[in-house]
Amino acid sequence: MDEFELIRRFFSKDNNDTSVLIGVGDDGAIISPSPGHDLVMSADTLIENVHFPDCLPAEDIGYRCVAVNVSDIAAMGARARWMTLALTLPDVDEKWLQQFSDGLYHAAQEYDVSLIGGDTTSAQQISLTISITGEVLPDQAITRSQARRDDLIFVTGNLGDAAAGLDLLVNSAASSKTEEFLIQRFSRPSARFEIGQALCGIATAAIDISDGLYADTKKLLMASELGGHLYIDRLPISMELKKIYNQEQRLKFALSGGDDYELLFTAPAMKLNEIRKIAHIYNIPITEIGEVRNQSELNCSLNDKLINYDDSGYLHFNG
């Protein structure tokens, strides 16, 4: 199968997006953007055995690569619209391609984003780069750098499920509904695209959690040239995670696990009611987990006791 045929068979689904004037198949795609909007652009690469284990089913790889890219656009408060896919494969496996394509288009439909082009190449390791473009009204995008002193720190959904899911995926097969749930949180992350857009004008800064709560909170605060405090006992932990892992493991997954693709954001206390309303509308918990402080460090406390935390993911209990 040549590249032409491969693209035609697996990556040329029409989705009736009228903004796409020319889609997959020419030197470039032609898009008619919405007048009066700014564009938000991002690119993310996923590599086999680096960003996902080689046991991850092709359908999940396809779904996941879309979701993690939509998540970046959501973290800016923008609406994801169009994406290109650069797909590198060691060989042409039609079954794999069909499943991958199914997962990718499933996510594309769920997040209302159109695949408009890309490239297919050959190399030893599976590697995927999605480049995604979203739209946002001028001056409405949420960056990492505008958190302000005394802002509260919030997080959507639950933390640590995806890291636990990856642990289960690699080390054992799913043998219960609980384990299946956690694995699903890794293989099919939910990009919080509706909440991200709803937070425009409310959140002062936002980031999506890909590297772990602690590391990503630090990134946001560093970009805002501030520090902060996280109340570890407030971290939202799912029933499922509690069922299988002890407290130390749970906190490790929640703080440093990554791959949750929940939104971490800051907002002033006066916005609390609006934030509760958003959580209610989209039926996703939003939890207040800390504060922005006029300091350089990011501190953590557990049941009113300060704890040391380092980026390697270990908790050192002081008390």
Add this chain to the structure above:
Amino acid sequence: MDEFELIRRFFSKDNNDTSVLIGVGDDGAIISPSPGHDLVMSADTLIENVHFPDCLPAEDIGYRCVAVNVSDIAAMGARARWMTLALTLPDVDEKWLQQFSDGLYHAAQEYDVSLIGGDTTSAQQISLTISITGEVLPDQAITRSQARRDDLIFVTGNLGDAAAGLDLLVNSAASSKTEEFLIQRFSRPSARFEIGQALCGIATAAIDISDGLYADTKKLLMASELGGHLYIDRLPISMELKKIYNQEQRLKFALSGGDDYELLFTAPAMKLNEIRKIAHIYNIPITEIGEVRNQSELNCSLNDKLINYDDSGYLHFNG
């Protein structure tokens, strides 16, 4: 060096592009597009030892990956504006990164395109995906599919130099100015961005030559559901290529070599004067090399004799 520091040091050059509201460093970049324009988007992956030999200097890799992507946008008649870079490297080699970055920014400046974001990851083989976005006025973009019966087929610049350059690069060191010139045509291809834009309203269809003249002409004609004829004796061949290679080698490079990144386009005969004017303004030869015909095949003739040509790159002389 962590990813943060790597991006800061090598990929955060400011270029005073006022359309870039937020550049490298956040979840996504924020762009203010020109009102009243459509967008043209494309992505291209370059892999070490697939798309370029591992002996290619890092500075040339950086330059080349920008130029080949700008070329896709140029082939649509659009103006390249913004790009993201997904860079996968086996290790962090600061000297390599500095040279790569120098080449990349050199091309970015030459083609007036801004690096606005991307991703850095680690894998065994060097791999680069650039995603590029350009702008074009509505209904002005040139696709592959609108060539019409009796249109003439034109090509910019000279053909075969890049393939000869690659041959020299891999098999021998440059030992003369002529060899150096040809190697340069591979390692630093010229994207015909000005000519591409000038052809809006003149060319009926266009494609950039990355896979070789014959294969890419065929792609354009297939997209237009037509066939055509190429006059092999009219192919523009540089003095340098003539100096080193015999006729058979030259034609092989010109027809199937690829990597030239010249523009192949079709236009009706009545546009000949306008095309000559464009060639004059930008000081790049534009040569009429064939015609679009109402047939399914793409034929070739050499000195009025039909010749068989197959995609493997071999000429079979009939006469």
